[in-house]
Amino acid sequence: MARREYPRPSLVSAEAPPAEAIPDFKARALREGPSSPGAPPTWASPEFGAIYEEHSRQIYYLALRFLGDPTQAEDAAHDVFLKAYRKLGEFRGESAMRTWLYRITINHCKNLLQTWHQRHMVNNAEDNLWETAAASTESPLRVLEIKELGQRIQKALHLLPQEYRLLLLLVADRQMSYDEIAVLTEQSVDAVRGKLHRARKAFIAQFQKFA
Amino acid sequence: MNPKTPKLQQQQKQETTEEIASRTAREFASPEELLRHDADQTSPPRALAHRVAESIAKEPGCTRSWWQRWFSRRTTNS
Numbered sequence: 354m355a356r357r358e359y360p361r362p363s364l365v366s367a368e369a370p371p372a373e374a375i376p377d378f379k380a381r382a383l384r385e386g387p388s389s390p391g392a393p394p395t396w397a398s399p400e401f402g403a404i405y406e407e408h409s410r411q412i413y414y415l416a417l418r419f420l421g422d423p424t425q426a427e428d429a430a431h432d433v434f435l436k437a438y439r440k441l442g443e444f445r446g447e448s449a450m451r452t453w454l455y456r457i458t459i460n461h462c463k464n465l466l467q468t469w470h471q472r473h474m475v476n477n478a479e480d481n482l483w484e485t486a487a488a489s490t491e492s493p494l495r496v497l498e499i500k501e502l503g504q505r506i507q508k509a510l511h512l513l514p515q516e517y518r519l520l521l522l523l524v525a526d527r528q529m530s531y532d533e534i535a536v537l538t539e540q541s542v543d544a545v546r547g548k549l550h551r552a553r554k555a556f557i558a559q560f561q562k563f564a
Numbered sequence: 565m566n567p568k569t570p571k572l573q574q575q576q577k578q579e580t581t582e583e584i585a586s587r588t589a590r591e592f593a594s595p596e597e598l599l600r601h602d603a604d605q606t607s608p609p610r611a612l613a614h615r616v617a618e619s620i621a622k623e624p625g626c627t628r629s630w631w632q633r634w635f636s637r638r639t640t641n642s
Contacts, residue, residue, distance in 0.1 A: 393613070394613045394614045394616070394617035394618075395617060395621075396617050396620070397617070397620050397621040397623075398620060401620060402617070405613060405616060405617075409608050409612065409613065410603065410606070410607065410608055411603065412608075413606070413607075413608035413609075413612065414602075414603040414606050414608075417606065418599075418602075423609075427608070427609050427611075427612050427615075430608060430612055430616075431612060431615050431616055431619065434616045434620075435616065435619050435620065435623075438620050438623065439623065502601075502602060502605075503602060503605075503606065506598065506599065506602050521595055521596070521599060522599065524596055525595075525596045525599035525600050525603060526603075527600070552595075553594065553595050553596075556595045557595060560595070560598075
């Protein structure tokens, strides 16, 4: 698979720069504060803004369907991109950027789920949070359809083992090969194929229950 | 009252029902295809981009990458 080359962020330095050394666009972003939700964001690092634009949909989607909670998924996606920005200097391009971001997302989401289970928190995603999951630009009919389909998918995924859920979400990404999924989930390609076969059957069985 | 109105309403209602049925009756060959469709329809919240951009703007800067350290060492030595 052809790998895309990413430019390194221009804002990298060993020490925090003095105030007068902060580039104009970064100073502007800090000075202006939150921009209006309708306007595109002002990126302190345009290179990282491009990375966000390319991968945010898939990262948010993985977090959404893995955690099953739109609000938590938004928080998780935010934390993932912030971690990625902080660690971008460690990214050597040995894997695809998407794979690297997925690794951060999976670790972050697994930690969150572990913490939730330890605290015995009740997942109330089904009660009220799906209202925010659909895109605001969609027509009501379209939103209704997306919500219904999304709810069915989420319910079916929620009843699968965590590993099956993750494998199905990863293989659904056209950019991810079986080899990359195997590396990402730390198992052989044959194991991925076998588990995916069982995961598909389990998903179909659960999905049909909610018809 | 226009006598055609109830008929027109009924026709419109039938069209809407058919439209919903045609949209929801779409079939997918595999779970992956279904999930791809779901992912294509699911946009990250618009506020997320702003949150990430604002958080990054507050970052003091990350450490230099290996290739930057390597290039600066070469420049110093030469």
